[in-house]
Amino acid sequence: MSRASTSARPPGRPRSGVNAVVFAATLSTIDELGYARATVDRIAAAAGVAKTTIYRRWPSKGELIVDCLLDAFGPIPLEGAGRAELMSSAVHWIAAKIGEPGVGDAFAGVFSDAVSDPALRVVLSTRLQDRYRLALQDALGEPEHRVLFFIDVVVGTLLHRMGMTGEPMVDADVAALVEMVLPYFADGADPT
Amino acid sequence: MSRASTSARPPGRPRSGVNAVVFAATLSTIDELGYARATVDRIAAAAGVAKTTIYRRWPSKGELIVDCLLDAFGPIPLEGAGRAELMSSAVHWIAAKIGEPGVGDAFAGVFSDAVSDPALRVVLSTRLQDRYRLALQDALGEPEHRVLFFIDVVVGTLLHRMGMTGEPMVDADVAALVEMVLPYFADGADPT
DNA sequence: ATAGTTTCGCTACCGTAAGTATCGATACCG
DNA sequence: CGGTATCGATACTTACGGTAGCGAAACTAT
Numbered sequence: 001m002s003r004a005s006t007s008a009r010p011p012g013r014p015r016s017g018v019n020a021v022v023f024a025a026t027l028s029t030i031d032e033l034g035y036a037r038a039t040v041d042r043i044a045a046a047a048g049v050a051k052t053t054i055y056r057r058w059p060s061k062g063e064l065i066v067d068c069l070l071d072a073f074g075p076i077p078l079e080g081a082g083r084a085e086l087m088s089s090a091v092h093w094i095a096a097k098i099g100e101p102g103v104g105d106a107f108a109g110v111f112s113d114a115v116s117d118p119a120l121r122v123v124l125s126t127r128l129q130d131r132y133r134l135a136l137q138d139a140l141g142e143p144e145h146r147v148l149f150f151i152d153v154v155v156g157t158l159l160h161r162m163g164m165t166g167e168p169m170v171d172a173d174v175a176a177l178v179e180m181v182l183p184y185f186a187d188g189a190d191p192t
Numbered sequence: 193m194s195r196a197s198t199s200a201r202p203p204g205r206p207r208s209g210v211n212a213v214v215f216a217a218t219l220s221t222i223d224e225l226g227y228a229r230a231t232v233d234r235i236a237a238a239a240g241v242a243k244t245t246i247y248r249r250w251p252s253k254g255e256l257i258v259d260c261l262l263d264a265f266g267p268i269p270l271e272g273a274g275r276a277e278l279m280s281s282a283v284h285w286i287a288a289k290i291g292e293p294g295v296g297d298a299f300a301g302v303f304s305d306a307v308s309d310p311a312l313r314v315v316l317s318t319r320l321q322d323r324y325r326l327a328l329q330d331a332l333g334e335p336e337h338r339v340l341f342f343i344d345v346v347v348g349t350l351l352h353r354m355g356m357t358g359e360p361m362v363d364a365d366v367a368a369l370v371e372m373v374l375p376y377f378a379d380g381a382d383p384t
Numbered sequence: 385a386t387a388g389t390t391t392c393g394c395t396a397c398c399g400t401a402a403g404t405a406t407c408g409a410t411a412c413c414g
Numbered sequence: 415c416g417g418t419a420t421c422g423a424t425a426c427t428t429a430c431g432g433t434a435g436c437g438a439a440a441c442t443a444t
Contacts, residue, residue, distance in 0.1 A: 008413095009412080009413080010413095010418090010419080011412075011413055011414090011417070011418050011419070012411085012412065012413080012417085012418040012419025012420065013410065013411040013412055013413095013418075013419050013420040013421075014411075014412060014419085014420075015419090015420065015421095016411095016420080016421075039400085039401055039402085040401080040402070040403085041401075041402095049421090049422085050421065050422045050423065051403090051422095051423095052404090052405095052421080052422075052423080053420080053421065053422075055402090055403065055404080056420075056421090059403095060402080060403080061401095061402070061403090200442095201441080201442080202389090202390080202441095202442090203388075203389050203390070203441075203442055203443080204388085204389040204390025204391065204440080204441065204442080205389080205390045205391040205392070205439065205440040205441055206390085206391075206440075206441065207390090207391065207392095208391080208392075208440095231429085231430060231431085232430080232431070232432085233430080233431095241392095241393085242392070242393045242394065243393095243394095243432090244392085244393075244394080244432095244433085244434095245391080245392065245393075247431090247432065247433080248391075248392090251432095252431080252432080253430095253431070253432090
């Protein structure tokens with residue numbers, strides 16, 4: 001039972017192992033130029049890779065960065081399946097980070113109910129919804145992953161980094177984080 | 193002391209009163225097509241207005257929507273000035289909406305400290321920072337408004353609408369709200 | 385009335401960036 | 415060596431933000 005046993009290598013030239021290089025180039029380019037100016041061309045140049053190579057591996061810039069974030073931070077560690085366990089896991093994870101038990105429930109309350117105002121029912125990208133739904137579906141299988149992704153990447157990364165560095169946060173980084181994450185919820189292109 | 197007394201009407205053709213129409217068209221277009229596909233051309237068409245007219249009144253798409261949001265929801269009601277009162281006001285405002293007193297402090301804690309990870313120090317738009325800094329500076333005058341704007345528009349609108357409708361929230365609208373707001377934190381253009 | 389000033393809608397245009405198409409070269413397999 | 419799939423490079427299409435210039439309309443002042 002050695003691994004890589006069931007499927008032989010596919011024919012043709014194998015892909016070069018530049019995914020990690022592209023991820024690093026993506027993050028550093030965003031760091032240097034800001035998200036808006038981190039174009040695919042520049043990311044490709046920073047990675048020393050042709051733009052077409054990036055588009056052979058990721059169908060869009062959005063999915064590249066979703067993969068990049070998942071690679072960098074990964075999902076919430078989960079101890080169960082199903083919605084209740086899912087929310088509970090996220091809630092306790094957040095609560096543990098913050099240190100106050102009541103806070104997690106508050107987050108859960110804020111993020112688990114809904115408004116239905118026509119002015120706010122902005123349609124999300126079904127394409128990218130499916131994208132990270134699939135990315136987490138391996139472990140779970142329910143359609144509640146959007147909020148978890150949000151909590152995970154935005155709040156999670158925030159608190160994760162807080163715990164890592166122990167440095168004080170400035171409000172700018174909240175917006176920066178969200179700026180970095182949120183465009184991938186959009187459908188087509190070009191907010192300015 | 194009739195109003196409009198101090199300044200006589202400026203020369204030239206006066207502006208037609210279509211600002212409200214443009215705001216409504218902006219919201220409905222985003223509602224119909226999603227933010228990414230709500231282009232300025234489409235908004236102008238929906239408003240029955242020339243695109244150039246929009247650009248005569250708002251210097252960019254981002255500022256149009258900032259104005260649109262401010263027009264729709266307005267800032268947090270404040271009872272004092274200075275940072276402490278500012279945060280306190282926001283915190284108690286949020287806490288009152290949620291109903292749990294500890295929650296506000298948690299929000300304040302999460303949003304008031306900072307990380308300094310190079311991968312996350314995404315540069316924010318100084319232009320748009322100044323935009324809504326000015327929008328609130330009338331009442332205040334400190335540089336903490338980014339987080340307040342974030343809390344105000346995102347969480348505030350969320351909870352405001354909750355209180356208005358009393359309906360349950362779904363996670364989708366959290367992302368939708370943030371999707372709707374966050375592109376205006378970006379500097380240049382074109383996330384996808 | 386008429387001159388001056390500003391906005392209007394309209395059309396054409398520019399710059400940029402996402403994404404596609406094509407091609408010769410290259411790296412693997414049998 | 416033949417088949418296949420990737421690689422880099424270049425050129426291209428498309429879409430959208432934003433600008434320029436026009437004649438027409440709406441207002442004020444003389």
